[in-house]
Amino acid sequence: MIPLSHFLIVGALLFSIGLYTVLSRKNAVLVLIGIEFMLNAAILNLVAFGMYDRMDNEGQVFAIFAIVLAAATVAVALAIIINVYSQYKTIDPDKIKDMKY
Amino acid sequence: MFFALAALLLPLLSFILLSVSGKRLPGKGDWLATGLTGLSFVAALLVFMGVFQSDAPHTSLLFKLEWFRIGNTTIEAGITLDNLSVLMLGLVTFISLLVHIYSMAYMKGDPRYHRYWPYLSLFVFSMLGLVLSGNLLITYMCWELVGVASYLMIGFWFERPKAALASQKSFIINRLGDIGFLVALMSLFSLAGTFDIQALNQQIGDALRQAAAALPLSDTADAAGAISGTADVRIYIAAAGLTLAAFAKSAQFPLHTWLPDAMEGPTSVSSLIHAATMVAAGVFLLARMFPLFPGELLDVIAVAGTFTAFLAATVALVQFDIKKVLAYSTISQLGFMMLGIGTGHYEAAIFHLVTHAFFKCLLFLGAGAVIHHIHEVKHHHNLEIGEQDMRIMGGLRREMPLTFWVYTLAAAALAGLPFFSGFLSKEMILLGSFGWALEKGGFWLLIPLSAVATSLLTAWYIGRQWSLVFMGKSRTPALAHVKEGNLKMKIPMAVLGVFTLFIWFSLNPFSTSDIALAGAFSANNTAALLQGVPGIITWGLLLLALVGLPAVLYTAFRGFSMKAQFREKESGLENFLSRGWYLDPVYNAIFVRPVLWLGNSMQAIDKKLVDGFLHLLERLVRSLSKVAAWLDKVIVDGLVNAIGGRARSLGDFFRGFQTGRVQQYMALAVFGLMILYLIKIVLDK
Numbered sequence: 001m002i003p004l005s006h007f008l009i010v011g012a013l014l015f016s017i018g019l020y021t022v023l024s025r026k027n028a029v030l031v032l033i034g035i036e037f038m039l040n041a042a043i044l045n046l047v048a049f050g051m052y053d054r055m056d057n058e059g060q061v062f063a064i065f066a067i068v069l070a071a072a073t074v075a076v077a078l079a080i081i082i083n084v085y086s087q088y089k090t091i092d093p094d095k096i097k098d099m100k101y
Numbered sequence: 102m103f104f105a106l107a108a109l110l111l112p113l114l115s116f117i118l119l120s121v122s123g124k125r126l127p128g129k130g131d132w133l134a135t136g137l138t139g140l141s142f143v144a145a146l147l148v149f150m151g152v153f154q155s156d157a158p159h160t161s162l163l164f165k166l167e168w169f170r171i172g173n174t175t176i177e178a179g180i181t182l183d184n185l186s187v188l189m190l191g192l193v194t195f196i197s198l199l200v201h202i203y204s205m206a207y208m209k210g211d212p213r214y215h216r217y218w219p220y221l222s223l224f225v226f227s228m229l230g231l232v233l234s235g236n237l238l239i240t241y242m243c244w245e246l247v248g249v250a251s252y253l254m255i256g257f258w259f260e261r262p263k264a265a266l267a268s269q270k271s272f273i274i275n276r277l278g279d280i281g282f283l284v285a286l287m288s289l290f291s292l293a294g295t296f297d298i299q300a301l302n303q304q305i306g307d308a309l310r311q312a313a314a315a316l317p318l319s320d321t322a323d324a325a326g327a328i329s330g331t332a333d334v335r336i337y338i339a340a341a342g343l344t345l346a347a348f349a350k351s352a353q354f355p356l357h358t359w360l361p362d363a364m365e366g367p368t369s370v371s372s373l374i375h376a377a378t379m380v381a382a383g384v385f386l387l388a389r390m391f392p393l394f395p396g397e398l399l400d401v402i403a404v405a406g407t408f409t410a411f412l413a414a415t416v417a418l419v420q421f422d423i424k425k426v427l428a429y430s431t432i433s434q435l436g437f438m439m440l441g442i443g444t445g446h447y448e449a450a451i452f453h454l455v456t457h458a459f460f461k462c463l464l465f466l467g468a469g470a471v472i473h474h475i476h477e478v479k480h481h482h483n484l485e486i487g488e489q490d491m492r493i494m495g496g497l498r499r500e501m502p503l504t505f506w507v508y509t510l511a512a513a514a515l516a517g518l519p520f521f522s523g524f525l526s527k528e529m530i531l532l533g534s535f536g537w538a539l540e541k542g543g544f545w546l547l548i549p550l551s552a553v554a555t556s557l558l559t560a561w562y563i564g565r566q567w568s569l570v571f572m573g574k575s576r577t578p579a580l581a582h583v584k585e586g587n588l589k590m591k592i593p594m595a596v597l598g599v600f601t602l603f604i605w606f607s608l609n610p611f612s613t614s615d616i617a618l619a620g621a622f623s624a625n626n627t628a629a630l631l632q633g634v635p636g637i638i639t640w641g642l643l644l645l646a647l648v649g650l651p652a653v654l655y656t657a658f659r660g661f662s663m664k665a666q667f668r669e670k671e672s673g674l675e676n677f678l679s680r681g682w683y684l685d686p687v688y689n690a691i692f693v694r695p696v697l698w699l700g701n702s703m704q705a706i707d708k709k710l711v712d713g714f715l716h717l718l719e720r721l722v723r724s725l726s727k728v729a730a731w732l733d734k735v736i737v738d739g740l741v742n743a744i745g746g747r748a749r750s751l752g753d754f755f756r757g758f759q760t761g762r763v764q765q766y767m768a769l770a771v772f773g774l775m776i777l778y779l780i781k782i783v784l785d786k
Contacts, residue, residue, distance in 0.1 A: 023768050031764070093763045 278349020306392030351383025403443025410436025
């Protein structure tokens with residue numbers, strides 16, 4: 001059996017990669033992908049922890065909820081991105097500065 | 102009684118109605134003013150018929166109402182009807198009526214026609230009040246009203262600077278006299294405790310006669326001692342004050358300089374002022390209060406009157422303004438009246454006042470007719486001529502026959518020719534003054550003699566004017582087509598012309614001894630007073646009037662009717678005379694300029710000293726407030742601003758984090774979270 005720490009290391013790596021992607025990409029869609037990375041890292045962790053709950057499989061259930069939520073979130077986020085694009089003719093988050101104040 | 106009130110109040114009614122609605126009335130209210138004055142004249146005539154008695158010294162009919170009460174003193178407002186007041190009542194209303202009728206034509210087309218009538222009504226009302234009042238306080242009020250009315254009328258054409266100045270001058274000089282009246286009022290009240298004219302005349306007159314009887318006048322040292330009692334001094338002050346008032350109103354030296362300037366008003370108003378209202382008020386006042394006057398003061402009045410008469414006559418000799426000649430003539434004739442009063446014959450003065458009112462009113466109306474028509478010609482032909490300058494006239498007898506004839510009558514009356522009214526009254530004054538001077542003896546004889554000389558001058562200047570205006574050939578060709586005025590101007594002149602004749606006053610044209618008008622005032626019979634005059638003087642004066650005056654008139658006629666050219670430059674003496682003996686510049690130097698200087702220096706003191714102190718205070722307060730402002734700004738505001746500034750910079754610091762970039766926010770959040778973890782880890786250990 002693969003020890004829990006391996007899952008957690010993969011999850012942390014995945015999270016870090018996602019975080020880096022979110023902070024550094026110049027394309028909002030890639031930022032979304034970064035977010036998905038991070039979400040998947042969290043879901044991985046949930047599933048890994050879920051191995052120790054044999055009775056209810058709560059980890060797995062949470063993971064399924066999180067995946068559905070993520071899908072919904074991405075749908076919303078894509079809609080936002082399309083609207084941002086129609087407003088600013090760009091999807092570079094660096095160039096969208098109107099969130100000030 | 103009712104008629105007297107009506108005569109008094111009708112002009113007041115006219116004044117009120119016209120000043121409220123004069124502009125809206127048809128004809129601008131001239132018919133209303135004239136009509137009410139006419140009614141007033143009718144009422145005055147009825148009163149005159151009822152009261153006037155030729156033989157009684159004073160018939161008084163009193164009508165009193167309690168006016169107000171101060172402490173125990175009751176002031177009564179009343180009407181006095183005696184010979185003097187009813188005579189003046191009739192005279193004033195009669196002359197006013199004629200002037201009203203005349204003005205309807207004379208003032209026609211004036212832009213302020215509607216304002217002329219209430220002024221005229223006010224003038225008539227105040228003069229009637231002055232004449233009828235039985236109370237010196239009301240007399241004083243009406244006296245002031247006369248001054249106001251004259252101010253309004255002299256300055257009627259106030260857009261002319263000269264008229265505005267003249268009205269101010271007359272008002273100020275008359276105020277000077279009014280101060281005298283006020284002083285007299287106060288001292289009389291402190292003496293007798295009443296303003297009632299009859300009571301005053303009786304009480305104080307009796308006291309004065311007793312004092313005079315007790316002291317032989319020759320004994321001056323004793324007299325001075327006795328007079329120093331306070332009561333007597335107050336009589337002198339009162340009499341002197343009344344004299345000052347009368348001299349200002351009646352334009353006597355040295356307060357006469359306003360009257361020639363007053364010619365700036367409409368001629369019809371000049372006529373009213375000179376004949377029956379303003380200048381007559383002074384003589385009337387002296388006659389009314391005659392018993393109050395101590396002998397010494399009467400001497401002063403006589404001397405001043407004679408001097409005024411002479412001075413004004415000399416000035417009238419060289420005037421070229423048709424109205425100025427008449428103005429100086431009025432001053433001169435008023436001087437004669439003053440001489441009459443000063444010599445104790447106030448009945449002669451009043452008699453002269455009456456005759457003078459008729460012929461001087463006529464002279465002014467005639468002059469007004471001439472001016473009026475020359476004015477029209479001037480506008481018609483666009484001529485550059487002075488419409489009142491006698492040098493441009495001449496030969497007007499053909500164009501204006503009626504004016505010429507009535508003017509001749511009035512001029513003859515003024516000159517004092519026999520068969521005219523002026524002869525009788527002037528003769529009376531001269532005879533009276535001779536009697537008075539003979540009684541005193543010595544240098545006093547100079548007074549009547551100079552009065553005789555003045556009457557010769559009178560004949561000269563009026564002859565000169567008459568010749569310059571009416572005789573010879575016209576000096577301005579355009580004036581050959583002058584037309585005489587309409588009936589409204591002709592009728593009053595014709596009526597007045599009738600009254601210049603002797604027959605209205607005395608049946609005997611040469612004798613002044615049986616004149617009803619004069620005998621009605623004085624307790625002393627005029628004839629008895631005149632008995633002191635030796636026959637040679639009586640006959641001499643008559644001879645002078647019969648031969649001397651016509652000779653002077655003829656010389657003047659010869660001298661001026663032929664003369665077509667006038668010298669450009671006047672000789673020194675002519676200059677001196679035509680400028681009125683340079684009295685105006687002298688007054689300017691003595692009174693006006695010092696007063697102005699005083700005013701200016703007061704202003705300087707006010708500016709430098711008072712304002713300086715204020716400025717100092719102001720500077721002090723200002724610097725104090727500057728300190729306060731500094732404290733407020735630096736300390737109080739500084740504290741507040743400092744706190745605000747800190748808050749702001751803190752806000753600015755935090756605002757710096759808000760860049761609007763999503764990724765930056767997120768990075769910050771992550772780093773913040775990491776820092777929190779680090780802190781937690783450190784704390785846990």
